[in-house]
Amino acid sequence: MENKMLIDLFTDKSYAGIKFEKITGRYVTISDIELIKKEFEKDFEIVEIGKSVQNRPIYIYKLGTGKTKVLAWSQMHGNESTTTKAIIDLLNVFKKASHKIISGILENCSLYIIPMLNPDGAEAYTRINANSVDLNRDLRNLSQPESKILRQQYEELQPDYCLNLHDQRTIFSAGNKASPATLSFLTPSKDEERSIDEARRKSMGLIAGIEKDLKDQLPGQIGRYDDAFNINCAGDTFQNLSTPTLLFEAGHYPNDYEREKTRKYVFRALLSCLYQISNKEDVSVDYEDYFKIPENQKLFNDIIIREVEIDGQLRDVAIQFREVLSNKRIEFEPVVENIAESIHKFGHREIEGKRRKLKLPGEEKVAENVIVNKIILNTAELQVKYG
Structure with missing residues (x-):
């Protein structure tokens, strides 16, 4: 493991005490979000930042006091719940705050977390929202209330980093081998030329660091996506605005269709990312290692x-x-x-x-x-x- 400090938090024994067992499986809805709101409302600032098409609430969690601002959102696609579960585990570990790494992140960073951006899609278990719009293709037109809410939070917070959290299908391999892409990442492009500026180098360096921290636990099971540019997507939009943005994709772990094992690795990837942001003087230092991560294929x-x-x-x-x-x-x-x-x-x-x-x-x-x-x-x- 690259970050020796993370070893204690990366053990299965440690995770067993962190995992929020009240929420499991693939079907995660607004009722689950209301449950965790009650669980954590005494520990974090929780604000309703708007409503979905069908009038369901959308919340943001605010925690930490540091100068580096991180905006993260999950379940932009309603049927992609694994990263939401990992976010809940992350909130649980921050609630306990019993490790110096955790307290250090909270001292150095201010975290703004939207655990469910698309509650209508989550209820129906669909990718799209209640108006049949893919929210991750609506960040330019801003035709939907959920898209507007995300963009408004971005404009108000002016985050230093964005984390865009998703699930991917079981069809993906990490490269051209018989290795499922249990975790995949992308630093979205900022333009048609796929230019690499300081913001992209930062997000590339962070992904390279995550891969180093997890490669022994997921040997050959970490991939990266093609970075073709699409200004309608959230990640491309924010990268285009020079904010380092990381796309997380939770994928398949052998015989884990409920994605409870994948959930654990997403949690660790998030922790690795936040630890790097809060501790590294230059997160872009190893950015070229990003290109060594095998590109996803549909195998x-x-x-x-x-x-x-x-x-x-x-x-x-x-x-x-x-x-x-x-x-x-x-x-x-x-x-x-x-x-x-x-x-x-x-x-x-x-x-x-x-x-x-x-x-x-x-x-x-x-x-x-x-x-x-x-x-x-x-x-x-x-x-x-x-x-």
Whole structure:
């Protein structure tokens, strides 16, 4: 680990005492935010900064007294809740403030945290808001109340750093290997030329530092995104205004579809980032190491069944889980995505067909876009639905 001071806070034993166990799973809504508001209202300043399209409250948490201002926001996309859970864990560790690293961050930084920017999307478990607008493509037009709220906070606070917190799909690999991108990062571009100025060097240096702090815990599982410029996006907008901005993407950890393990690593990444901001004289010093982080590729399916007989021919079958809201829980619905002679991707789960005949219970034909909870290989029945 690069920062030896973080070792105590990076142990699983330490995290077990930090994790806010009252909120788990993928479905995190405004009722959860109200719960943590009651939990932390005596410890931090919590302000309602506006309402969503459907009149749900949006809050900002203010903590710390330092001169360096950090603005962070999560669940800009309503169905991306892992970073929200990690933010709640972060609030919990700041509430306890029992470690000198934590007290040091609070002395050197002022943190402004919006745990849920899109409460309507969170309730419906959709990426978009109640007006079917992607808020992360609305920072130029500012057509939505939630977008306006974020921009207003940025203008009022004039932060020194911005942290834009998201989830990514299970399809991403860290580079071209069979390694899921459990965490991914991006320093957004500030212009079409993808210029590297002082602000971008700072965000690149911070990401490089996070990767160094976590690479032993997530070997080969940290990636970075392509930095194509889009002024409509929040990160590109704020980077264009010369504010160092980091995009966090919570991804897949093996057999962790509820993203409770990923949550832990996002928490540690946030802690690493804030520790660097509060302690390093020059956070950009190792910025070139950012380019050593492998770029994300779309090389995974949730399940791949290899070499099965379908209609007398040998085929590979790829299954992808579709996330469905049901009774206030997220179910992972297996859907046949691709049937091909050979699928050149990796499966988070791989099933060797061994040239056996593949049948789908209740289906006359094996076809794409079919929901399938079980498969039959000759006479053996296998469960493919998660959980």
